[in-house]
Amino acid sequence: MVDPALAPALPPEVGAHALEMASTLLQVGAFVVIFLAARLLAEVLVRLQLPTILGELLAGVLIGSSGLRLILPPEAHGVVNQAWLQLIGRLADVPSDQVALLYANSQSILQAVATIGLFALLFLTGLESELDELVAVGGQAASVALAGVLLPFAAGTAGLIALFQVELIPAVFAGASMTATSIGITASVFSELSMLRTREGQIVLGAAVLDDILGIVILAVVVSLASGAELSVGPIVRLLLAAALFVIAALALSRTAAPLFDAVLDRLKASGGVVVAAFVVLMSCCFAATAVGLEAALGAFAAGLILSNSRHSEAIHTAVQPLVSLFATIFFVLIGAGMDLSVLNPADPANRSGLVVAAFLLVVAIAGKVASGWLFLSGEPTNRLVVGLGMMPRGEVGLIFLGLGTAAHLLTPALEAAILLMVIGTTFLAPVLLKLVLSGGEALRDSQAGAG
């Protein structure tokens, strides 16, 4: 598993076998560290009656760039824990600076496995969705998505310019970073609270999917702004058309393709057919989504939706669930590991201006999404606060925006720190607030319903 591209950088006296050994120790060790930390904190959080995903994010913080620096995603600043590299180096008989060369490869493999976990999670989310319910709430979901994009974007951008004299392009960029919703975190929280099949769950899910599509469009606009290129409308229209086509195709296949899938599955004789066949559909949809310019994760959700009417959906669920337990955990731990909490420290004067901007962004980010929960018409009783809070976590999508802005040198350090804090705040607060609101009980739900 040694990346051959790294080999020339290593002196010949370190044998291939020793490098292979160091590489294996790094990867296997990372799994042990991630699973141990995630499980430990998930158990603590469950006992506090909070969602386990919060424990997984915190586990990432603990072992990531803000903590032990054992797991350091490529985009994170900072230096890998030297004691860890030395331990691996001593065990494999490889100098620790050469272990450091292998480290990047081990992280890119973790990232790939985490992505499989995200796909599996969204696939299961699609599988558990009620297609008819999802279509029925389509209008509401679209309103929530659109409002949840426009409100934080407009208020954030305008506020940064008016209150903090930020220039136009960085302000637009920061505003754009507030439009995202982490569909992975949202799906995970609602699933854990057994809320996925409720009306609120399906509205949030539909809105998060549409938000992801809007996010791609916004990203395209912002990237072309950032590169200083003329903003051309053509590619954006093409992207929107592709997205519409994809959604229509996914809905059509959800109504028609399951019987075909079942017929194929019934003819399979070799063992393990269910999970492999499901994965072929899953990965094909991811490929199709990426090919038309959308996120592969949307394809994973569509694949689940397509198979949700299969007679074998229960068997598929049983087979894919362990993949989620293992690899989606890695996904959430890596999100936490990429967050550098040192920007939170008010004792450092360099952080203070960032903290003030951050407080503003956080308020706008929360208020904008929560408000979106009220901006749709509904004849049915709906807990609008739950919808708004469900749209709140920015998670990995916010971090992707931040990474792009940093790479393009668009942001000042203070603004960078402020966006990071906004992402951290919304990501950690969403599961907590959702849990509080939901255990606040039926009384609240009823009063909200009256307002709906």
Added chain:
Amino acid sequence: MVDPALAPALPPEVGAHALEMASTLLQVGAFVVIFLAARLLAEVLVRLQLPTILGELLAGVLIGSSGLRLILPPEAHGVVNQAWLQLIGRLADVPSDQVALLYANSQSILQAVATIGLFALLFLTGLESELDELVAVGGQAASVALAGVLLPFAAGTAGLIALFQVELIPAVFAGASMTATSIGITASVFSELSMLRTREGQIVLGAAVLDDILGIVILAVVVSLASGAELSVGPIVRLLLAAALFVIAALALSRTAAPLFDAVLDRLKASGGVVVAAFVVLMSCCFAATAVGLEAALGAFAAGLILSNSRHSEAIHTAVQPLVSLFATIFFVLIGAGMDLSVLNPADPANRSGLVVAAFLLVVAIAGKVASGWLFLSGEPTNRLVVGLGMMPRGEVGLIFLGLGTAAHLLTPALEAAILLMVIGTTFLAPVLLKLVLSGGEALRDSQAGAG
């Protein structure tokens, strides 16, 4: 998932988003191609009443370096299918020569996922093993392993020198490459034929484990020979001691650790606990095995053995099985993909001398392992032919030896081709012959038993 090491090689006009897209398409596309090909051929093989693993190996040949060249492991010669790279490039709007730069990374990720599959397979194999039976046949397994290493090595090395005037070091290397047994292929075939828990299955499994340990020692000797270094006994003695310690520790933990594991599991409250806890044990054992200088895969087997007495072993089995169906499949497909069958073509004069040597090596490789089935004492009726054939497939271990020899420029092209043919022959013949012998029925079994 773009390897940051590659980024500087790419001109800035290709955006990070397009590269990300190409990278995702390569990876997701590879999964689709692998699963489709493997499933298709597995279904054909099942209908021919042959083991599905043979279908997975053939699928690898079909899409790998001998076929479509869609999947090309790093060690394989040849050029990736250009139409594939162009398709990805066109979809992602990235020049296809830059897609080629991303390709190596996608293959190293496939390799990593395949390794997780191998670990999961050997973990399940350990989980399904009868510890007491394994210990009971320990003596026989040791005889089989030792004979199966010594016979092919001695006959192969001596024959190459005497009959083909091969020099000492290449001859020793070729002889060493014949000592391996692919524990993955062996475990998979026996499991599919429901033979794992039989006496023959447990002898072969025990012998394959010991063979793997001996293989590490032989590898250490051959590598130090290849590097021209003085052969020192110290490291080899240390390796043997570490191996003995590891086996003793694994056996001791198999008898004692399961209740502790169960007690911990009973206290877990967050969902997904069983599979995550099992993976912590699995990866910890892989880490320990690698740290003492053994193959990580042996650790995976030991982890399964340790948990085989757990009250939750059935739940663990259910949760880990889909991982095997998915990722061990990738492992076997990659073995097939790494095999260059063009050396088989007798029309090419360059192949002819290799083919003659190959025929010799193949006969020695088969005869040596089959003979090892008779070289143990047994009071119980045992089908010795099944034991011998079970030790036959060289699979990925043979390919690893070959890769090392090629990298060290130890082998002539003819000898390289001959070793590859020996590996291909034993790997493909073993499942076929085992199936034939076993469906040859009880008559044969009884006559063997009489001789036992």
